Amino acid sequence: MQTPIPLIRDVVMIGGGHTHALVARMFGMKPMAGARLTLINPAPTAPYSGMLPGYIAGHYARMDLEIDLVRLARFAGARLVLGQVTGIDRVAQRVQVAGQADIAYDIASVNVGITTEAPTIPGFTENALGAKPLARYTAEWDRFLSDATAGRRTPDVVVIGGGVAGVELSLAMMHHLKANGVTGARVTILERADTPLSGIGKGARKALLHHIQRLGVVLKTGAEVTHIARDQVHLADGTSVPKSFCVGSTTARPHDWLQDTGLTNDRGFIDVGETLQTLSDPLIYAAGDCADLTHAPRPKAGVYAVREAPVLFHNLRAELTGGQRKAFKPQKTFLKLIQTGGKGAIADKAGLRLDGPLLWKWKNHIDLKFMRQFEEYPEMPAPPLPRDVAQGVREEMGDVPLCGGCGAKVAPADLQTVLQTLPATVRKDVLSGPGDDAAVLACGDGEQVLTTDHLRAFVSDHYRMARITAIHAMGDIWAMGAKPQAALASIILPRMGAKLQAETLREIMQAATETFGAAGAEVVGGHSSQGAELTIGFSVTGLAGERTISNSGAQAGDVLILTKPIGTGTILAAEMRLLAQGGWVEAAYRMMEHPLDTAAGILTPVAHAMTDVTGFGLAGHLDVMLKGSDVGATLNLTDIPLLEGVATLADQGVRSTIWAANRAAVQMQADMTTAPEILLFDPQTAGGLLAAVPAAKAQMILEKLQDAGEPAAIIGEVTEGSGIMLA
Structure with a gap:
């Protein structure tokens, strides 16, 4: 069996400008084994400046001029870190990112553009x-x-x-x-x-x-x-x-943080030589408007940023392989096409006056051709299977990639079969066995809850993946009405060199320490090993208050409150297939990063039953709640909150890999013709709390949740009988 090639070196691209966008695409077309590519940008999209006047004039939609960095990073096989860079520690070789762990680099490149803000003008x-x-x-x-x-x-x-x-x-x-x-x-x-x-x-x-x-x-x-x-x-x-x-729209100036890097000239721009390496540090490159070409000074123009891309791509690969670098030789002049408000343009070259709609059509053709590079990615074939494989292998692998997060869970029916084989609890201090969100243990005069969870990585940003996993793992603690106490980490790293291994663990553990710490818990240790891919897990203990809340106990007449919108499984499945818009993905990540402590604090005193909605979907977790209480429920489909973009994806047929198993596990009538019906079985990662609360207090509790900033909604009611009905 062939041994996986270990990751050895980190290439970090700061900024999603035109040069870096093209370089990332080139890496996707021609990957470099053993190298990890990271792209850092404040937003999930980067605007193409060439189409800005056309957008302002109303000729383009906003998405027409946005390079979707989430889709680009997935195609390029790159880590995408969404955050604002605040500095570069050249001694430690780390990029500093606001609200994030520092990102280590072996080679770095800067392509952050410029600003035209004029803070020196009062007001x-x-x-x-x-x-x-x-x-x-x-x-x-x-x-x-x-x-x-x-x-x-x-x-x-x-x-x-x-x-x-x-x-x-x-x-x-x-x-x-x-x-x-x-x-x-x-x-x-x-x-x-x-x-x-x-x-x-x-x-x-x-x-x-x-x-x-x-x-x-x-x-x-x-x-x-x-x-x-x-x-x-x-x-x-x-x-x-x-x-x-x-x-x-005055003279362009560089971003302020660059001046503290020691890479800039007296005007604040980064001086680079003919290989696009900075004159101050050969391990850092720079391109686009943030750089000054010392060997061939030129005005700030997008045409140079675009033409630097092949040279930068070649030289980064040369750094990785020990090859020969190329020199960037910019043209002395170029044709400027300037829009005139309507669908017209003028050309500036050699003093001539060329004006009219034909120039607009030409410019429009050039701009759309550039943007198509980031809309239509070639399909990169997966490695072929061996000639001889066991029967059923091809069917099991299917034609879509295995989801990450809770979409990679074992099917609910299979899990239930295994759980039924476990022996009943016999210790008096073990107060609950399998079936609830967390085990309840007698601890002195009080009660302690214990749970564990791990996730197959779906976010390439290690810090963010660890943060989401920590919040996901604490969901069971909060759902029991307890407060997180301590956590043990369990981390599987893909094979990599010692330096990358240490840096990756540093990012993960920093996120874990900060996230658990914000919830009042401490990370007290853990275990790590190497495997095929990144997996992060945590075992968590919590201290119960006056009572623990089971996922059973709902009463007929109760109102069902959900504290987060659903759809993360569909969003993540679509992102893996280059089908989701970057803005949708980022919104889903932010919702997953939203902790449940505030919502749990409001619901715990009044809820008859509560659970967190995770891998088995809203319908699956509600089904467990109802069976444990011997009641039924009616869901109001139009009241169930959905993540942005998820209805569109569901209508397009996007499903998480566990969706069919979730659907099969719940006996209920559903036509599966609308997005809310489909998404009832969508696996959630770091999903919201689902609580059954007394009807008389439901509206007051909902207002309290919403006033606290929780995106909660009343989605139905508990009824006599059994099963889930849709309204």
Whole structure:
């Protein structure tokens, strides 16, 4: 049998800019055995700046210009860490991430773009925003456009900076305001210099000035901004310009945290040589607008970031293999295609004036072609099976990957068969046997609860996976009405070198210590081993209060409250198959990271029965609750909260690998034609609490949960009889 190739070296890419997005795709097409690729970015998507003016003008939807980093990372086989980088410790060779464990690297690369925020202008931070980073600008523009169209805000826009970018965005905003029928729309460009658009040729400048006049955009030159107030922009000459929305498009500047790395020049950009290695540290590369090409100085432009990608990809692989690096030789000039608000554009090259819709079509073709690289990934074939395999192997493996998390559990019917073979408890201090969420043990004058859980990794971010697993494991403790006390870790690592092994364990244990600590528990030790893939588990003890709550005890007339939306199994199954949007996946992760302590504290004093909804799905766990109490239930399908995007995926036929077994384990009538019906059997990881509470107190308890920030809902009621009915 072939031994798995161990992971030996870490390549960490900081930022999901154009260069890194292309490099990650190249790694997906041509993986490097023994290397672990990590991509760190604040958000699950990265906007493509080339399509920004078209989006602002209303020609594209938001998702049209977003590179989905979750799908890209899955294709590339890369770890994706969603967080804001705050620094680089070059001595320890670790990247510092806010709210996260530090990420170790052997080789690092920086591609974080630039910002156009101008905090030196008084009032800018409070009353304006930069055109870059793009995420905040696009979100605030959408909000302003909606308010201005509805008449909730005056349609006064001010753009600080009369360069190409500022003019292009001004034309786009004015076009969209007029297209939406906003009366009285006014866009004013404030340019400090006496001559606007000084960085382009005469022909292009003349064409843009024509379009400024055509759309009625106001251009003020020699306008120095002294202060930005809530509804006015004040100028040095004593005048002011009314504003409801203000955006800065002035000289690009680097992100502040870069200056503390020791990699930057006096302007704050990272100096790199012809191989794109930083001049200060050969183990760190940089590309895109955050870097200055010392061997061939060029203006900040996306075309250079795109063309750096093949060179960076080659040189990172050369670092890993000991090969020869290549030099990046940027072109001296390039054709600029500048949008003019509507579906038109001008070309800037050699002083010519080229203007019209054909240029827009050309630019649109170029942009869509670029984005298709991140929408249509080639299917990478799985390793073939041996020629001779036992009967049933192909059927068992199926045509979809095995899910992670609770989607990888043993089928409920098989588990129940095994549990029935266990002997009855005989010790007087063991107060409950198999079947409840946790064992209840007599402990002095009180009671202690004990549970264990582990998960096959589904998140490539080790810190986040450990955090979700810890919250998942404590779910049984909270469901029993107890408070977590102590935890033992059980970790299986894939084969890797000693350094990577230590760094991976450090990330996992830091997350465990912080997560259990926040819940009032301590990690007291554990066990680790090596295996085929990452698996994280915890055995947890908890101390009960005045009483422990069983998953039986529900009474006819009780109201059923669910504290989290469902759908994690479907989201995770879709993510593995490149079918889920990154935003949906990130929202699901955040819901899994949400602890149950607050909800448990509110429900414990009043609940007749309670359980946490995990691997057997909402229907499966409710079924266990009802059978233990000899009652039935009616669920109101329309009231069951669902995670964002999960209904779409369920309608497309996406199912977790344990879904069919969960469905078979519950006897109930369901047509399986709607998403809520389908998702009743979806396995949940770190799911919510399901509680049966007295009807008279249900509304008060629900309001208390929601006031505490819990996404809880009343989803049905407990009835006489047996079984689950749908309404």
